[in-house]
Amino acid sequence: MLFAGLPQGAVPKLERPGPLRERVYEALLELITIRALRPGQHLVESELAGQLGVSRQPVREALQRLNTEGWVDLRPAQGAFVHEPTxxxxxxxxxxxxxxxxxxxxxxxxxxxxxxxxxxxxxxxxxxxxxxxxxxxxxxxxxxxxxxxxxxxxxxxxxxxxxxxxxxxxxxxxxxxxxxxxxxxxxxxxxxxxxxxxxxxxxxxxxxxxxxxxxxxxxxxxxxx
Incomplete structure (x- = not known):
């Protein structure tokens, strides 16, 4: 499980209506920042979507943005991984x-x-x-x-x-x-x-x-x- 070990309720269910893509981005960025999602961890779109209570599309868009900003690495044929800083x-x-x-x-x-x-x-x-x-x-x-x-x-x-x-x-x-x-x-x-x-x-x-x-x-x- 992506969020194994976190206290119950630590992963937010995102409320609607609102800028869902931005909310997903902010939620994932915060989880990376506090290292609930650890450097090097594989990020599975379907699991993230299920944990956040959204469809896969805003998760995919958020991961692409996080990749552009250097928080996530998108690897061909492997998927998304939390960036491991040198x-x-x-x-x-x-x-x-x-x-x-x-x-x-x-x-x-x-x-x-x-x-x-x-x-x-x-x-x-x-x-x-x-x-x-x-x-x-x-x-x-x-x-x-x-x-x-x-x-x-x-x-x-x-x-x-x-x-x-x-x-x-x-x-x-x-x-x-x-x-x-x-x-x-x-x-x-x-x-x-x-x-x-x-x-x-x-x-x-x-x-x-x-x-x-x-x-x-x-x-x-x-x-x-």
Missing amino acids: EEEADQLLSVRTLLEAEAGRLAAAHADADGVAALEELCDRGEAAVAEDDVDLAVALNAEFHAKVMELAKNVVLSALAAQVGRRVRWYYTPVARRRGKQSWTEHRELIAAIATHDEQRATEIMRAHTEHTRRTYHEREKG
């Missing part, structure tokens, strides 16, 4: 992420107000609680939300748009190392909040750069630990 692909994306996030940290320190800092602190509280409860999926989601909030506080729409383009893949790469990063990741988030709260742009840049580099190194070391 170490080079991961390194390139996570390196770009470091550049974007470091600048976001600097701009957040320049522009954030007390409400923005409070929002970061609240997310950090929730993230630490998720780690304490070993809720990896929630910790990953809150990590993404925390970084998105920093990007919002940076108040640069171009930077935010660029970050959004890589955000989903960052989650994809972060998920397998989230437990290993664990509490340390949120300790680094606390340090970043302190720098943003005091409007220390240089410190915020340094902390965010080091923070994202830690994630990149942990990803590459994940098979060794």
Whole structure:
């Protein structure tokens, strides 16, 4: 079974009416992002259609789109498979992420107000609680939300748009190392909040750069630990 081991109800039945093709695409992309559909896994159209409660046509269209975007590999005479990222692909994306996030940290320190800092602190509280409860999926989601909030506080729409383009893949790469990063990741988030709260742009840049580099190194070391 494609979704063996997932909690009951984790795979959504897609509601009608609506842009069904887009809903199927989003559902499959989310399942790939959280690694419910694992890298290298064979994706059978009929099984996906049955799990999602739709016909095969929107599934086929979604798989073609995911192939174009690099999430799925369509192999002649074999079918569709979740893409298996190479170490080079991961390194390139996570390196770009470091550049974007470091600048976001600097701009957040320049522009954030007390409400923005409070929002970061609240997310950090929730993230630490998720780690304490070993809720990896929630910790990953809150990590993404925390970084998105920093990007919002940076108040640069171009930077935010660029970050959004890589955000989903960052989650994809972060998920397998989230437990290993664990509490340390949120300790680094606390340090970043302190720098943003005091409007220390240089410190915020340094902390965010080091923070994202830690994630990149942990990803590459994940098979060794």
